[in-house]
Amino acid sequence: MAVKKLPIAKAINESLRRALDTDPKVLVMGEDVGKLGGVFRVTDGLQKDFGEDRVIDTPLAESGIVGTAIGLALRGYRPVVEIQFDGFVFPAYDQIVTQLAKMHARALGKVKVPVVIRIPYGGGIGAVEHHSESPESLFAHVAGLKVVTPSNSSDAYWMLQQAIQSDDPVIYFEPKRRYWDKGEVNTDAIPDPLHKAHTVREGTDATLVAYGPMVKTCLEAAAAAAEEGKSLEVVDLRTISPLDFDTVQASVEKTGRLIVVHEAPTFFGSGAEIAARITERCFYHLEAPVLRVGGFHAPYPPARVEEDYLPGLDRVLDAVDRSLAY
């Protein structure tokens, strides 16, 4: 069994390497992904080993990158595209929403566009504007796209394998502030299906649902709550579209309380969707309204106040207290 301890960024790198190795149709494309190895070095060394035809430094044009990836996919390739930062996906948003997401349906299912779009997202790294946003619900709202986000190295590795193998377009959000967190990756494992949520901590008093960067925060909150005698269950969603409501439902039926945590603004966000569906499914099990902890209806603030904007341990525990007070 090949088990390695890898930081998330390196797990993604190894996953890309494996995909390039096993399938000659896989391409890696993006700004600075070649010689530089990407601004986060996630694609480090790939161009050296697979050449400029497979690991492609593209012109600085996101619409161009995604649009040509669509064309390559129509021709039978499997492009894995890197967008440098969350805020720079918007020049490509038109291509993603109006074209990539809808090709399969428009062609009556006759064509496939297996494009993966990797986007480092989220805050907490002290960056300037447009480098810290969480636009996942803007993509989840669009039918035809799958939206996934790993929270640890093993998922980073395996979910990317699965995203590349998927015949659908997948938006693969990478929690950039967790890039350097290490975890075990078993490269021989048989992973869970891509769209299955994981219960990452068992508990009985309330359920915390999170994904991507907030999973770690919720695990820390659960550990802190345990010291106060509260037992919190933590569910890592892993995928936002489709969303594994069954796993969330099972947990809520057990604990009776649900708090959804994400960095994106709560207004019209994924937490709102989860709250609505779980209220429908679990109305008689709920001891308290579903609560949300997330960003405000405000532009992502300058770095020196981002810790006030981002949900941290205290805000999660505050919500837990409010939930338990019902």
Add this chain to the structure above:
Amino acid sequence: MTVESTAARTPRRASSGGKRASASAKKTASPGKGAAKGKGAAQGGEPELVQLLTPEGERVENSEYDRYVADLTPEDLRVLYRDMVLTRRFDAEAVTLQRQGELGLWPSLLGQEAAQVGSGRATRADDYVFPTYREHGVAWCKGVDPTLLLGMFRGVNNGGWDPNTNGFQLYTIVIGSQTLHATGYAMGVAKDGADSAVVAYFGDGATSQGDVAEAFTFSAVYNAPVVFFCQNNQWAISEPTEKQSRVPLYQRAQGYGFPGVRVDGNDVIACLAVTKWALERARGGEGPALIEAFTYRMGAHTTSDDPTRYRRDEEREAWEAKDPILRLRTYLEAQGHADEGFFAELEAESETLGKRVRDVVRTMPDPEPMSIFENIYADGHALVDEERAQFAAYQASFADAPVNAATGGEVK
């Protein structure tokens, strides 16, 4: 004085755009047309560029552009020199402050002083500038207090100045967006019948963005008084210009129907002349022009970049020989336009500027947490009010942070 000061100018023309000829009605000879002679030079060669001051500091004649700098006085030249020296000093100070952890990030302009000061000084006070994020030297020429530029890189704001005070728009991080804003603004200038012009700055990498192509299209179609000033510093992070274009960038303009010129971006006099040419055309109703300032970014892309991964030291060394500041100094000295006293005084002024920058940055206050909710809507918004109040109550729940829950302000 030829070098435009940032003082207020005489009123604009009040007529409603009648002076602006349509793009097709007026055929302007492009002084840059000769540049197209640089055949086959797309791959790394240097097609003919406008140069008025050689790297050795010698003034060369140019029949087309000399007239734009013919009345430059020794004092004007010293102003240009001073601008470049102080801009470089400011930039160096910012790099150091980043290294000391006082700034989160800094995009250095080292090597691009001439492109920025030459073009910046060509503008009038009523010309409007749309920068990207590296135009510290242009900001300086427009009279923006340089310390204002540091706020967003320290992480205390996302902009930090009123763009209308000096006609210098906020820094734009998303590549290329501002070229369309500049074009729209210029369309407005034309509609108003004003006789000012607009300058849009961007890099060589940005020319690949759709927005920039669209800005070229709109500006040409509407004959907008906008000058596109591309600083080709040879690199877009790790990618050389060849990864963006197979033709010299200034030649792009031709396909859109306006002139393009390549200028020696390390020659402040040539940058001044060529930008003046383009601004005068624009003001005279002749529409947009593209200037490609051929220059070099001497430092890293930003302080978080590692250029050793993608470029060789020899390249930088070759460009060091073309340093924009040194060559003007050689010229000033050879002409007897500046004496030891001038350079000594400037050195002292540099020191003072450096100290002021350090002091201002180190004492820049962090924003109040409640500032997150400020200025989101001009009209106000019920949801923002609600979240502000909730957040204030939450903050107040911590014993050490008394906050007035009603106003969200700190309890005094």
